[in-house]
Amino acid sequence: MNRKRVFAFLFSINIFSLAVLAVVSSRFRTDFLHFVSDTYQVYKVFRNISMLEGLCEDLKFNKYKHKKVFHVAFCTDDNYVLQICVAADSLMQHSKPEQFYEIFILISQNVTQAHKKMLFGIRNKFKNCTVRLVDMGDKFKNANHKGWGTPMFYRLYLPYILTVKWLYLDGDVVVRKDISELFEIDMYNHYVAGVRDMNGYINPESNYHKEVLEIPNLNSYICSGVMLINSGELVDNFINEKFLKMVEEYGKENKFVFPDQDIINISCFGHILVLPCKYGFLGHTDYENNYENSSYAKWTCTRETWDEGRTDPYIIHYTNPKPWVKWNKFAKYWWEAVDKADCKDQVYEKYNKRSIMDS
Numbered sequence: 001m002n003r004k005r006v007f008a009f010l011f012s013i014n015i016f017s018l019a020v021l022a023v024v025s026s027r028f029r030t031d032f033l034h035f036v037s038d039t040y041q042v043y044k045v046f047r048n049i050s051m052l053e054g055l056c057e058d059l060k061f062n063k064y065k066h067k068k069v070f071h072v073a074f075c076t077d078d079n080y081v082l083q084i085c086v087a088a089d090s091l092m093q094h095s096k097p098e099q100f101y102e103i104f105i106l107i108s109q110n111v112t113q114a115h116k117k118m119l120f121g122i123r124n125k126f127k128n129c130t131v132r133l134v135d136m137g138d139k140f141k142n143a144n145h146k147g148w149g150t151p152m153f154y155r156l157y158l159p160y161i162l163t164v165k166w167l168y169l170d171g172d173v174v175v176r177k178d179i180s181e182l183f184e185i186d187m188y189n190h191y192v193a194g195v196r197d198m199n200g201y202i203n204p205e206s207n208y209h210k211e212v213l214e215i216p217n218l219n220s221y222i223c224s225g226v227m228l229i230n231s232g233e234l235v236d237n238f239i240n241e242k243f244l245k246m247v248e249e250y251g252k253e254n255k256f257v258f259p260d261q262d263i264i265n266i267s268c269f270g271h272i273l274v275l276p277c278k279y280g281f282l283g284h285t286d287y288e289n290n291y292e293n294s295s296y297a298k299w300t301c302t303r304e305t306w307d308e309g310r311t312d313p314y315i316i317h318y319t320n321p322k323p324w325v326k327w328n329k330f331a332k333y334w335w336e337a338v339d340k341a342d343c344k345d346q347v348y349e350k351y352n353k354r355s356i357m358d359s
Contacts, residue, residue, distance in 0.1 A: 194222030226280030
């Protein structure tokens, strides 16, 4: 059955039900109008989603026999598809058979059919997952991305897709362990959770939070590349709407250095849960140093969490340098993941591992 017809049928049922309530009682009229507006906005995205792509796979794998279902999201354009494939493959390599992962990949319009097929290949390789591609169309096309790429804003739209607990992952990550325990973290009264960031703008001496972000401090400022997202709380408190409004305002003011990340930290301030650094160890930190000699560790971690993070991280976030550009201590883990992924040949064709190791 045509997926647009399925959506239209379900949409019409909801509209009819709320319309009856709106006629019966005026108290429902405002909610009804909001619902129509919000649902139409979601429809503009979902009309491009492969809604029924993977339906047969759901039935084939019988996901409901699995005890736990986890929702993971990635965002990409055509340039980062190989990295997404490696990241998703590493995630599933460390999953347990009794776990089922619903992987949503929010893609730009320029992703080729060949690359879409590559992304869908993940669900064929692993029987405890399915992959859904969401074509974001022209969403955020006018947003000021400052060279980071439009897909960085896609993560802000996740609450409109499903109100679940999401694990969002950037493409430049590799998963080294079973990360299901992340989904067990209590997110009550927290909108997002992540690892604290530190860079030239985010540090103990910086006034960036006062001059630009206009928040009291940077003590809970997190990196948006690995995040738990509590969509239910975001929607209940209208933070998802605030995200989109700030994207528009930022486009006019052009003041943020890290656009999506700054928007998240401003909008969620006071409701951000800081995670141990092992859940998204940042590649640009001074990880070669022990706790006493690490400026990042002393500002953001305890001795215990720092030692665990730099020696045995669950997730490595290759903020800088990228392992397909420059070799370092953590690069080997990404290339080990490449060797297990179905896109191995394409990665080796595009990136010369030997020259990277010799550089």
